[in-house]
Amino acid sequence: MTDNSKSLNTLEALLDKACRLGADAGDAAMIESIEVQASCRRQLPEGIERSESAGISLRVWSGARQAMVSSTDLAQAALFELAERAVAMARAAPEDPSSTLAPEALLARRLPALNLYDKEEPASDWLMRQAMAAEQAALDVPGVTNSEGGHAGYGANRMSLMTRPPGGSGFAHSYRTTMLSLSVSALAGEGTQMERDYDYATVRHRADLPAAEAIGRKAAERAVKRLHPRKVPTGEVPVVFDPRNAKSLLSYFAGAINGAAIARGTSFLKEKLGQKVFSHGVTICDDPHRPSGLGSRPFDGEGVANRRMDLVEDGVLVSWLLDVRSAHMLGLNSTGHATRGMASAPSPSPSNLWMQPGEEAPEALMADIKAGLYVTEMFGMGVNLVTGDFSQGAAGFWIENGALAYPVSELTIAGNLNEMFAAATPANDLEFRYAINAPTVHVARMTVAGT
Numbered sequence: 001m002t003d004n005s006k007s008l009n010t011l012e013a014l015l016d017k018a019c020r021l022g023a024d025a026g027d028a029a030m031i032e033s034i035e036v037q038a039s040c041r042r043q044l045p046e047g048i049e050r051s052e053s054a055g056i057s058l059r060v061w062s063g064a065r066q067a068m069v070s071s072t073d074l075a076q077a078a079l080f081e082l083a084e085r086a087v088a089m090a091r092a093a094p095e096d097p098s099s100t101l102a103p104e105a106l107l108a109r110r111l112p113a114l115n116l117y118d119k120e121e122p123a124s125d126w127l128m129r130q131a132m133a134a135e136q137a138a139l140d141v142p143g144v145t146n147s148e149g150g151h152a153g154y155g156a157n158r159m160s161l162m163t164r165p166p167g168g169s170g171f172a173h174s175y176r177t178t179m180l181s182l183s184v185s186a187l188a189g190e191g192t193q194m195e196r197d198y199d200y201a202t203v204r205h206r207a208d209l210p211a212a213e214a215i216g217r218k219a220a221e222r223a224v225k226r227l228h229p230r231k232v233p234t235g236e237v238p239v240v241f242d243p244r245n246a247k248s249l250l251s252y253f254a255g256a257i258n259g260a261a262i263a264r265g266t267s268f269l270k271e272k273l274g275q276k277v278f279s280h281g282v283t284i285c286d287d288p289h290r291p292s293g294l295g296s297r298p299f300d301g302e303g304v305a306n307r308r309m310d311l312v313e314d315g316v317l318v319s320w321l322l323d324v325r326s327a328h329m330l331g332l333n334s335t336g337h338a339t340r341g342m343a344s345a346p347s348p349s350p351s352n353l354w355m356q357p358g359e360e361a362p363e364a365l366m367a368d369i370k371a372g373l374y375v376t377e378m379f380g381m382g383v384n385l386v387t388g389d390f391s392q393g394a395a396g397f398w399i400e401n402g403a404l405a406y407p408v409s410e411l412t413i414a415g416n417l418n419e420m421f422a423a424a425t426p427a428n429d430l431e432f433r434y435a436i437n438a439p440t441v442h443v444a445r446m447t448v449a450g451t
Helices: 004-020 076-092 124-139 212-225 243-256 259-264 324-330 362-366 417-422
Strands: 025-041 044-062 065-071 144-164 171-188 195-203 235-241 284-286 309-313 353-355 371-379 389-400 403-416 424-426 441-449
Touching: 004 025, 004 044, 004 076, 004 144, 004 171, 025 124, 044 076, 044 124, 065 076, 124 144, 124 171, 124 212, 144 212, 171 212, 195 212, 235 243, 235 362, 243 353, 243 371, 243 417, 259 324, 371 403, 389 417, 403 417, 417 424
Parallel strands: 235 371
Antiparallel strands: 025 044, 025 144, 044 065, 144 171, 171 195, 235 441, 284 309, 284 353, 371 389, 389 403, 403 441, 424 441
């Protein structure tokens, strides 16, 4: 991986070439990556893979016309050809007045130290030992009969961004990140009575990775608890989402307040800004500056300064997720939520998103439920963010008289996200394990389709 100055020098040369060819403005980004993956199954190593890659993207404007091109060939001649293609494409593109560089006043000038990079790259044999230790711990749990394997991974990235506005100073910065992951999937039972579950952890620093044995045991215990599931009758009951699935509700919320969807009018929340969307007391935060956060970034994908902000305050929706283009279409300013890849223009996305915990423990939220569902797994594609209609396959545990009674499976849970959000009550068990995090969430009533 090159150093920061070399990456930025490459972007500068590319933008210089584009401007000499007639581009009025432009930006360029480079993403450099190293990935190492180790996997095993039944305590036999399955493989170690390592890949190194670098990609560059160039976006240029000719008046109000924009074009974007990308390449993994970083040779100078290839990059100059890239600039030629971009400028030629921009001159032929349709006008898009909403597509512009970020205004100078919004650009990040002071970058926070976020502790996103671990200087020590783990050896591949250490990754394999972690994968094998996690899997062995799962296999040692009584009731576990097989494994889908253990997996450990390491990744290092550098994101470099430079902008070239007409007559302005622009933006030029890089930042580095690392990520380590460990996962295992366990199978319990025999024959047609087998159940599967998993556990995993992802962290920025090796020192923060949980013990492999703890991850393996948790995956195995989850699988064993799911053995011998029952069927339940169809009806309307309270539904409680465990934290792993409650964060999916936040993902749907983030999609519904995405500025691009709002500008297109394709979100069920498009008319809800300033209105109560969640129940009283619910607060949802997004913080790109959370130290070591999995979604943290010191600036957004357009160089805009970002900050912690509440998206929902006391149940009221107070902000969209906006990049420059969607903000312009809505007559607003970017909220610093642009993300970008190599093959597509910037688009809005959350960083570290979470729902603030409530006051009661999960057990207290379930105490008054005579019959209901505790969801530990959801699957399927039945969520419509245009209408808010929600329908997902599910499995978990049946709640009887305030306690988990027995495992259940082959269910469908259905409702509408408008009603689900309005009836959602968070518990007090929030943990930061992912980029999107939620505590246990109780939804007052949903349709559960069983037998």
